[in-house]
Every structure is written in C-alpha cells, then in structure tokens.
Amino acid sequence: MEDWQGCLAPEGQAALVKAREQVERRGGTVITVEDFLLALLDTEPGLPRFMVGRGVDLDELVRTIQCEQPIITEVGAEGALSSQLTYWLACAREIYLGPWLTWSHLLSALVRSAERLQGKAYVAVLETIGDWPVGDSGCLSPEPVTRGHVPITVTDSGWLTLAEEIAVAFSANAGALFWLRGERGAGKSSWLNCLTPMLDRDYVALDVRRESETQAVEWPKIPGGVDGDHSRAWPILILDNTSPADLLEVVVARETATRELILRWAGPILLLGPEGGPDDSSERLERQLGRTLESVRFPACSLVQRQAILTSHQSRIEKSRAVELTPAAIRYACSRQNRAVSTPGGLLQWVERAAARLDLFARQGPGEAKVLAAQIDTLRRQSLVATARNQPVASIEEALDALELQKAAAEVAWHERQREGTLRTLTVADLRQELERWVAARPGPVHYVQHCEQQQGESASAGSGNLHS
Template identity: 60%
Template sequence: MDDWQGCLDPQCQTALLRARESVERRGGSVITVEDYLLALLDSAPAIARFLRGCGVDMDELTRTIQCEQPIVTEVGGEGQLSSQLMYWFAAARETNDSPWLGWSQLLGALVRHAERLQEKAYVAVFELVPRWPDSSGEREPAPIDNFQRAPVVVTDSAWVELAEDVAIGLAASPSAMIWVRGERGAGKTAWLQSLLPVLEQDYVELDLRREAEIMASDLPVLPALSSEGGPGEEGPRWPVLVLDNISPADLIALMDLPDGLASALVLQWAGPILLLGPEEPRESSAALALQHRLGRTLDTFDMPVSSVVQRQAILTAHQAAIEKQWNVQVPRSAIRFAASRRSRCVSTPGGMLQWLERAAARLNLVARRGPAEAVALAGQADTLRRQSLVALARKEPIDNIEASLGEIQLHRVAAEVAWHERKAAGKLRQLSTEDLRQELERWVAARPGPVHYVRHCNNQDGDSAGAGSGNLHS
C-alpha cells in the first residue's frame, strides 16, 4: 500500500487512507476498487462538482458503486489492496507520465485502459463524461478573499503630479478633506497605491460599508491619545482616513444610517480625510452638505485619464494574479491589445481589467470543458443513448437513433477540431487576442441599452465605441 501511495497526489492519498479506515471499521482486511471510489468521492468535492457538470447523477453513481461492492473480498496477498485495485493503479501509472496521479487521471484510466473492470456498472456511468480534465486544470481558483493588491507602476506624469498635490494637501492641515473623483473604473484604486507610499503620516484605510468586519477587527482605528493633550500639535499626529469608493453622497448616506459607525467615526476624526469616489450629478448638493456637517472645506481633484502605457503597467501588475486565479497564460501581445482599445467600456483601467478577467475565466472554462457547441452535442448524444436503452428494453427498433447518434458524433468531432489543434500546439490555456476580441463582442452584445454593435466591432481595432461604461473596478 505504501508503494502505491507514493504514486498518488495528496488528495488521492488521503482517499486511500480513508478507504482503509472504512474497511477496518467494517472488520475487513482488503481495500477494493469500490471502497476507494467511495472514499475518493467523499475526499474530493471537486469530483462531484465536475461530474454534476457532465450530467452525472451523484446519488445514482454512489448507489451503483455500493451495489458492486463484493460481500466477501479476497484475502490480500500483497498487502491491503485488492488485485483489481492494484490493476487499476498500474493501468493509470502506465498511461500517464506525471509523477503523481490525480483523480482525473485515475478515473480516465478506469474508463479507457482498465479492461478487466469494464463490466462494472459504475464504469458505464463514468463513460458519460466526454472529457476528463488535465491535471494542470484540476487546481481550483483561489478564494476571492485571498486577493492582494498588485503593486502598480505609475508611468503617467499626471498621476505622479496628482499624488504629489494630494499628499501635500493632506500633510499641510489636519483638517484637510480631499475628494479624488472620476468615473467608475478610471483607475482611482490603482492610483491610490502610488499615493500611499508618498504620505508622510500614517493612514487608515477603511470600507465603511463593511461595518461588522471593522468592529470585529482587533486593530485600533483611533490613535491612542495622551492625557496631556488632544490631537493638536502637542499630541500624537492623527493618521489620514482613506475612504476608497466613497463619494460625498455615499458618505452622507452612511452617516445618516441610525446607530451606524460612519457618523461616529468621521465626526470624531481629527486628522485629514481622503475620499475616492465616482462623479456626482451637477445638481447634487452632497459636497456642500458634507462640508457643513463636518466643518471642513472639501478640495476636489479630477482623476486624470490613463494613457495606453499606464494601462499596460496596470495589466502587467495584475498579470500574475489573473494567471494564478484562472490557470492561464496572458502573453504580452494580449496585454498590448487590451491596453490599446478605445471602446468606452474597456478603455478605463477597471473596465480593461474586468474584460481581461472575463476572457481568462472563459478560457479556463473552455479548456476544462471543451467548446460550447461540443458540450451541447454531447448532451444531445446522451439523450439519444437514454432513448436507445428504453427502446432496447421494449424491443423497439433503434436504427433511427443509431443514425442520429452517428450524425451527432460527426458534428461533435468537427466542433472540436480547433480545440484539439490548439491543445496540440500547447496554446489551449494561452490567452490570445482573438479570445479577447470575441469576449468583447459577447460583452457588448449582452449589455443593456442601444449599442451599434456591428458598425463598431467590425472596425480596424475591433472596438465598440457605442458601449457604455459598466465597469465595476474603481
């Protein structure tokens, strides 16, 4: 057993240990194929998600495996593994070059290469899976709460000058209140990362919309003041309160909430305040109302438009995180293409990042599942197979069903030609400019409101100038 464990990846090793514990609890001595399959399904939730996505009924699969379990197992001649289980592992080992065997390689070998196990009913269930994922595609995306900001390199002089002006304004007066405004996705959060190292005083960055997390944090928000003086010149210097994605109207609304944190915190804050938020309608009086309520003067700065070079720098800073999140490669050509678009919905840093994230997520899905047309044809073929089983049980003719199955199989092979060619070239997970162009067309076509889709998306740059903003990154 120890020898075979060395051929399995950690997840499959854990399943083997659980199978042994289950057998020992029953008073048995040999781990069968069925014991290991049940333990593997319990140990790896990703398998159940993948199989459900392929149309497999997990309850039916579990019952089928349980029904195949032998009442009396053989006496283990070579340790605790049955001969069938060792045969399965050996077949998977012979057909895979990777140092460790993952669940997709094991199940794929069970279906395609373990001839002695083909009579098992659960193998017929696994045969419903059209394609098993590569071991490189088994890694699950990192959880979203593991997100870390990328260090953005500033290349635009306008961004540098704005950072200097804001830093000087915040350092000059403890009662300073500055609002850096710009449309959503203009790059305010990316620019903020260039400002924070310039600040001479400490800063506290809060999201007032997540009050519960702030209250649960052990980190002090207000500075510890000495008993001799207040937050003036003789006392400790108050940090800058940084409120990203907060406009004056947003702050007024948060302060008006009953028993909310925003009102108590902002009214007591004796240091500078920095707001970064979207533009407001001209008729809005929120800025004036905020000045009256806090007794401060609000200085407003407009966020400069980012150049192509700056957008390339932002994409390069986020490149590693996107590649790790979606298990794809983003080449330099894709970065240059994305940064040079002039369509309104993707010409801002936030819109551009969202576009690239969408394209990377779609590429990861296609690499794991195959083309959408092939998936649909696989579903049609599965339906015909089920109809064929019913017809056989009722002794009805199945000639038409078999003819339809053959036709669908031909269409499916044709639909997967480009996918297999790309995989053979080693570019299945490499994001191309064509992937980005197609994702932009899908995104623009799905947006609400009138969009001159054909006229703009067929121009030289492949842009869509009629698209709206819709960017979620600020």
C-alpha cells in the first residue's frame, strides 16, 4: 500500500488512508475499488463539482458504487489492497508517467483502460463523462472544470443558430434572463453541448429542486460586487428542468440557500423547462429578480440529430444491458414519428426499455415459458399426490404432455436466437414490439398505423407493426 501511496497525488493519498480507516472500522482488512472511489468522492472537493457539472447524479452514483461492493474480496499482492484496486492503479501508472496520479488520471484510466472493471455499473455512469481534464503531459488541463460538455455531436442548424443567439445575448448583457421553452425530452439538455463551447465565461449548472446540491457544491470564485464591471465576471447560471413557475416557487419560498443564491446572482441566467404553471409566472418572476425574461421556443429535433444523440448513448446502453444495437435498429428507432418516441428523451427511453426487455429475455427466457413451467410444476405435484393416494392420473399426464409441448413451442424463438448468436442483439423487431407495448399502455387514444412503419433493414421480415385500439 505504501508503494502505491507514493504514486498518488495528495488527494489520492488522503482517500486511500480514509478508505483504510473505513475498512478497519467495519472489521475488514482489504481496500476495494469501491472503498477507494467513495473515499475519493469525500476527500477531493473538486471531484463532486466536476461530476455535477457533467450532469452526473452524485446520489445515484454513490448508490451504484455501494451496490457493487463485493462480499468476498480477493487480496492483491500488496496485501491491504484488493487485486482489482491494484490492477486499476497499475493501468493508470502505465498510461500516465508523471510524478503523481491525480483523481482525473485515475478515473480516466478506469473508464478507458481498465478492461477487467468494465462490467461495473458505476463505470458505465462514468463513461457518460466524455472529457476528463487530463492534458497530453499527464497533468491537469488548465481549462476550468465547469467548461466541459457532454460528448454529443450537434448536427441541426436550428440548434446551432439558437446557441449562437443566446451566447451573444449573454456576452452582451450580464443581466440576461432566458427561458428556453420545450416539452420534456425535447433535447434541451443535449443542446447544452452546442451552447457551452460558445460561452465567453464559465457556467454553473444547478438543480433548484435539490437544496442539498446547493449547499454541497463548492462554487467557483464569485465576485463580491454586483454592479459595474464586477457583474461581467460572474458565471452563467444554467437551471435545467426549470420553468419560470418552478423558479418563482423557489424565490418566494422561505429562506433557503438556493433562494439566496438566485437573488444575489449577478450573471446571466438560463432556464430550460417546459411550459406550464400560472399565466402570470413570468411577470412575477421578472419583478422578483429585477430582470426582463426573454422566452424562446426550442426547435424540433431532426432525424439526423436524433441519430447523433442515440449513437452517443449507444455504448452506455450496450454496456449496462450487455446487448448490441444493430445499425438498422438505430436507423429504425430514429425514424419513428410516433409522438411518444419522436423526441430525444422519448427515443432514449424507448431504446432503454427494449434493451432491458431483451436482457431479461436472454437471462430468463420467454415469459410465457415461465408461466407454463409453473403450471407444469403444479400438475406434477398433483400427480404425486394422486399417485400416493392410488387415484387415477391419466388426465393429469395428458395435461402435462400438452403443457410440455406448449412450453417447447414458446421457447423456440429463444433457442433459435441463441443458435444464431443474436440472443443479445437488439433488432428492429424487438424495438417494434416494445413500441407496441409502450404505446398501448399509455393513456389516451392510440394512433399507430402501417404507413408510419416503413420497412427497412431487418424490419422486412419482422411482421406487422399494427396496433388496433
């Protein structure tokens, strides 16, 4: 352990010591990857701020790490460190040859190089962070961590034009207040990837629904003054999933850290949220903040942009569900015009559902086969009781034979896909079936007609896409 401590930056050394103390406190002897990660999140204040700025839910990440904690740990050659932790540190040392390994070096190596740890669920979460602040020399990039962006390619000219307009407005007016209106899932969060590189100042992303986040985050340097040139030094405050009605509720509420932060913020503010709330919310918010609210409707997302967004999430979906998305499936998913899945948010949720269902199908087989297996088990129990009591079992045996045939028929598709090597390949047919289930389960009338289901790629033999209601 001492040898590896000498390779770590001060924050890494402190995290390793804290992890050892926590392990000893609970009666353990070996420090796991998960122990070290949790300690690193606690000891390095810049790491939570970096992750929140990249859109990572810290609470969800911590829970994911805790769920991956092994019950029995294999001890590495260093004794106090698990073999997986030793492997991770060795991977980072092979890549970065500087005197110290910083948290950025460690996490970058965990995501990009530690192949033995790629099955961990929290690694899939960390993979959503595309730009770790590591320079070519192995040192931290001088770029502030709040300037990063989600690695999604922006292909829509409408998205680009809107980003330019807002960037210019924020550059010219430090007191600007913008509300980007759009339904949930329209792609507003993905669009931020297009805006942030154009900004001439830092930005801070905040979820006003989480008071704990406001208190926990170490804010960047905020000038003491609010007038004159001081206001130009303030970062841009980005409030995602927040409408004027939502922000007004925070501003008029009792004394909270979020309320105080909003009221004293002297830099530009950007709201991204759906329409809704009282009609006078915008006017009341303007009076409370002393700013003029400019409202812009978010442009629709094109097919090409939806493909770019889904492709950027492809690796995460495939790794978390152990499935493979075919190019035809991606094209099919992005070309649907159904209201439920035509937005980026709806599209991703649909593909996630289909991937989760395929994973369940691959692990446990068809649901119908499970039902038939339970019925067969019940009949066998009845047959045993009847035999023990010298009662006739001919009818039970006939029913058993019939159920066995039905079960074999229900499992044909599973065995065929296993034989073809497509048991975990997400196809057009899988997506169509999931869409039919999802649309049928949603409230309101269903409009799912054949002319919207143009056949392409694998879909040619996937059967009808009609759903009648």
